[in-house]
Amino acid sequence: MAWGACIAALLLLLLLAAAGGNNGGVHCLEQGSRGRSRRALQGRHHLRSRAVGGATVLELRHHSFSSAAPSKSSREEDAAALLSSDAARVASLQRRIHNYKLIGSSSSNDAAASKAQVPVTSGAKLRTLNYVATVGLGGGEATVIVDTASELTWVQCAPCESCHDQQDPLFDPTSSPSYAPVPCNSSPCDALPGGTSAAACGGAACSYTLSYRDGSYSRGVLARDKLSLAGEAVDGFVFGCGTSNQGAPFGGTSGLMGLGRSQLSLVSQTMDQFGGVFSYCLPLKDSSGSSGSLVLGDDSSVYKNSTPIAYASMVSSSDNPLQSGPFYFLNLTGIAVGGQDVLGGSSAAGNGNKVIVDSGTVITSLAPSVYNAVKAEFVSQLAEYPPAPGFSILDTCFNMTGLREVQVPGVKLVFDGGVEVEVDPSGVLYFVSSDASQVCLAMAALGSEDETSIIGNYQQKNLRVIFDTQASQVGFAQETCGYI
Numbered sequence: 001m002a003w004g005a006c007i008a009a010l011l012l013l014l015l016l017a018a019a020g021g022n023n024g025g026v027h028c029l030e031q032g033s034r035g036r037s038r039r040a041l042q043g044r045h046h047l048r049s050r051a052v053g054g055a056t057v058l059e060l061r062h063h064s065f066s067s068a069a070p071s072k073s074s075r076e077e078d079a080a081a082l083l084s085s086d087a088a089r090v091a092s093l094q095r096r097i098h099n100y101k102l103i104g105s106s107s108s109n110d111a112a113a114s115k116a117q118v119p120v121t122s123g124a125k126l127r128t129l130n131y132v133a134t135v136g137l138g139g140g141e142a143t144v145i146v147d148t149a150s151e152l153t154w155v156q157c158a159p160c161e162s163c164h165d166q167q168d169p170l171f172d173p174t175s176s177p178s179y180a181p182v183p184c185n186s187s188p189c190d191a192l193p194g195g196t197s198a199a200a201c202g203g204a205a206c207s208y209t210l211s212y213r214d215g216s217y218s219r220g221v222l223a224r225d226k227l228s229l230a231g232e233a234v235d236g237f238v239f240g241c242g243t244s245n246q247g248a249p250f251g252g253t254s255g256l257m258g259l260g261r262s263q264l265s266l267v268s269q270t271m272d273q274f275g276g277v278f279s280y281c282l283p284l285k286d287s288s289g290s291s292g293s294l295v296l297g298d299d300s301s302v303y304k305n306s307t308p309i310a311y312a313s314m315v316s317s318s319d320n321p322l323q324s325g326p327f328y329f330l331n332l333t334g335i336a337v338g339g340q341d342v343l344g345g346s347s348a349a350g351n352g353n354k355v356i357v358d359s360g361t362v363i364t365s366l367a368p369s370v371y372n373a374v375k376a377e378f379v380s381q382l383a384e385y386p387p388a389p390g391f392s393i394l395d396t397c398f399n400m401t402g403l404r405e406v407q408v409p410g411v412k413l414v415f416d417g418g419v420e421v422e423v424d425p426s427g428v429l430y431f432v433s434s435d436a437s438q439v440c441l442a443m444a445a446l447g448s449e450d451e452t453s454i455i456g457n458y459q460q461k462n463l464r465v466i467f468d469t470q471a472s473q474v475g476f477a478q479e480t481c482g483y484i
């Protein structure tokens, strides 16, 4: 019943948006916890894929692996784990961005490269922070986490020295005639930060180590095999064959798909097929069974966007493009809260603020000055609601117990060139507790002004986000996600 009201309210909101008065949203406060018992079923769900015209469409879902024993942790504990792991990822990304700047500015790559191992994600204890898709590899299938900040795709490989549980059968090199290890004196090995250095190479295979902030990791050898994306074959695809893998975030998956802007990423390796373009639509988490899509290729006829696509130019992390690593940087020039421009062109972001668009970070993290401006406007517009204590990295919280609907100020991100991106109403607030006694602005402040802001996936829901590595631009349009 309340859902009906909420849907009606959202429809009204859409009408208002269409009429140009898009300054706020109505958020439903009936976010139940009815999904838990369905997790096991979702785990067995087979992700779909298909080829259409010039594009390949892979179904995207929340990574909702549940281990054999059902979790007894409360919603709050889940949320605390999610947010602290998210903070760890943000910290880890800062370190990597910094390392890439060192690589770019150093005449000798070796020193920087040897310490630039490739931490891909945080040590998440919670398994829901990322999105997964299924690809074919060798003769089998692999369900992998989709990460735009990673340069390498890897899967768990037999014989496992140490592997986490996964739903698909383990990749076994011996049963794939098209499998071949990559030697260490080769360009793929050289392209991998943290790959075996030529000096350490005993003529053997190129080894890799991806290390994570909490001590989890994937280790193994670089290899080639046939990758299949909805029937589209990519021969000799370079990936990490991980025989030693540890880390709760990966539980249930076969590994990770690296969609970064770098030489070994899936985007670069499929340049001939897909022209260096991919896009996604990240579904809402709480509607059970919801799915979105990862589209490889630039055939926009498969998108279901409801607004025109607006493209923002990518920028480098510094004057030297080599220093950007795999990351997708945009120039954030403004943020509006409830139609109010909170930056006014004067503060840091008013003059442009380099931000990363990331599929693997949940909560958007902003430079403290920018965050404080957003927070101040948000607090003033929600002044009628009693404040609630902060929660983890979220410090702008309200007690909305007993309310069935709340007018939520709309949040709009503005990128250089006047590209405006309206955040979906579901991406503005984070519900810590199911009784709505702690509802927080779903954004956080970085530790310092020098760090790099990150647009997280919570704020990218129900958007078509298009990464065009050839034209160096990222496009945005509103879209109600589904497997299209």
Ligand SMILES: *[C@@H]1O[C@H](CO)[C@@H](O)[C@H](O)[C@H]1NC(C)=O
Residues within 6 Å of the ligand: 315, 316, 331, 333, 350, 351, 352, 353, 416, 417
């Ligand atoms: C970011 O945008 C601002 C405002 O248009 C501009 O002054 C600045 O040069 C841009 N920065 C980059 C790196 O493009």
Ligand SMILES: *[C@@H]1O[C@H](CO)[C@@H](O)[C@H](O)[C@H]1NC(C)=O
Residues within 6 Å of the ligand: 388, 399, 400, 401, 402, 437, 438
């Ligand atoms: C939230 O408000 C309700 C009633 O308005 C109150 O009973 C409850 O203690 C408050 N909770 C918090 C965490 O402030």
